[in-house]
Amino acid sequence: MAKSGTKFSAVIITYNEEVNIRRCLEALRQVTDDIIVADSHSSDGTPDIVKRAGARLFSVDWQGYARTKNLANAEARYEWILSVDADEVLSDELIDTLQQWIAEADTVYAVDRLTNYCGTWIYHSGWYPEWKIRLFPRTSVNWQGDFVHETLRVPEHYTIQRIQGRLLHYSYRSQEDHKARIEKYARLWASERFENGRGVPLLKRWFGPIARWVTTYLLKQGWRDGRAGRLISYYESLMVRRRHEILDELRKGEPPSTRATP
Secondary structure, eight states: OOOOSOOEEEEEEESSOTTTHHHHHHHHTTTOSOEEEEEOOOSSSHHHHHHHTTOEEEEOOOOOHHHHHHHHHTTOSSSEEEEOOTTEEEOHHHHHHHHHOOOOTTEEEEEEEEEEETTEEESSTTOSSOEEEEEEETTTOEEEOSTTOOEEEOOTTOEEEEEEEEEEEEOOSSHHHHHHHHHHHHHHHHHHHHHTTOOOOHHHHHHHHHHHHIIIIIITOGGGGHHHHHHHHHHHHHHHHHHHHHHHHHHTTOOOOOOOOO
């Protein structure tokens, strides 16, 4: 690892990520000597892969995305945190940028994430560009939120600076994978809504799925992504419909899920 800039720790949370974690770690090893993997008791080969890669592994009970990430950040050796998901890989350009990166006071850094959907890179459909704040000082910035909608709490006077290079996101491997995650995240959304006593307006229930399809496929030019864009638009619409259906189920007496694995 040839690095002359500010030192930072890379932090990942995992649960059964043996398909993704190796390539994620291989890229991170080129930019930092401190990689922390907080694993929520994976039952696959994830822990073994992490140990062989030389990263620091520690087990943690799942406490939701925000709390689990904050627990992992607390294990870092350095003040600055690069937060990465197990299915994300630093591009060569981003590696070069991070090797020379110098931190500035009162600043957080955003990277542009490019998503691979079932083998196709998506440049439209509302999925790109997708700037994400992923590099920040842990003493003044932390994760917040319950269920699935974790966000970074950044002081108001901080500047967001974009850095060169892409974060390559290997998201959905198949349509079955996409459908399974729709069910997972729709239930998390509905559970959060249910816990907060919030409903959905009738017009939004009727027209929400259609509006999402129109936005994704037409306004966000999903048609330019070909077959992948058509599938994404369909599943985006399905996600909205499933959120409302599951919320109805919860209101009829099914216990809401207040915790979910990553």
